[in-house]
Amino acid sequence: MKPFRLSLAALLAAATAIFLTPQAAQANAGVPMIFLTLPGMTLALAPVILLEMLVLSSRLGISRGSALKVSCAANAFTTFVGFPLTWLALLVLEMVTGGGNAYGLRDTLHKILAVTWQAPWMIPYEDNHSLEWMVPAAGMWLLIPSFFTSWWLELRVAARMLPDVPRAWVKSAVLRANLLTYALLEALVLGYFLYVVLWVL
Template identity: 60%
Template sequence: MKPIMKRLRVFLWVAAWVLCFPGPAQANAGVPMIFLTLPGMALALVPVMFLEMQVLAKGLGLTRRVAFKVSAWANLLTTVVGVPLTWAILTVLEGVTGGDRAYGIDTPAKKLLAVTWQAPWLIPYEADHNLYWMVPAAMMWLLVPTFFMSWWLEYLAAARMLRDADRARLQSAMFRANLLSYAFLELCALGWLLFEIVFVV
């Protein structure tokens, strides 16, 4: 439990530091990806709402107004609860399985582990200046488990709002809506990664 408590203290310290002094914040203690994924998800909230509205309206025979209301509330729930909860679970798993140690990134396999297993709380490897590609790559990976959490939470939210809807049909529509919105988010993260590789390096 000690590594987890240590990470919690670091997380709270970094959170306070970023909020109070955003300029000088450093990644020396690692990079808690929640600080990058959550703002990114918030920025993408409006286009995601509209994308999912289209799927829900067509798949469930709803008016666009009702479909947008369902999409808006469901996506707000995902952003406020789903994204932080997914990150917290993955961070705990990273810590208890030994992912909180620096293993290096000198092989393709280690690079892959650094942005998957260690994605929730990135090891910075600042001496090698690798965060430019690690952050968007880790974000692409984190979108995968977040998709499943989002689908589940949004289905629960929609089921409460559309009590008369067929549950199987609603679940299918929510799956397709999230598949579309997360494909959009993955493309955004991929675009960021390619931009960093082509124009920044």
């Protein structure tokens, strides 16, 4: 736990330093994706908990009541702690590598960079409703690192709550549960992205 606290303190210190720089001042005109994605993740929390409960119960041979407790604790922790910390880490990476500047959307490469490298704090552009497609595209990208954070954190929560179950079983079950729920989340955001691109723009 101590290394985790030290890493968190270092991350927060780096973020504070970054936001005191002129580059960050320019990026402050952008869109912090955490304020768009965290409400969505919160709305998805209940169905995610239920789906992962079913996977844990089936894969580990434990009661649904026990699986529900584990799923609730693990998903609440990853949603309200892990997801924001993942966003913060990616934001620090974006800012220290120059992602706080506006590079335009003049070609495919710049469009990809705008919704990947600059996804944590997106730069708004005046091009015809650019944020309408950029937000879901960035959301799909951010789900990828969030998946790995979620798996890593949920494994630790589940292993602690299920000390009598072999860790290898827990690791496999948590992986399958997260693969299922994140695949569904990606499909949902992809569906919205396609709707925007094909019928709105």
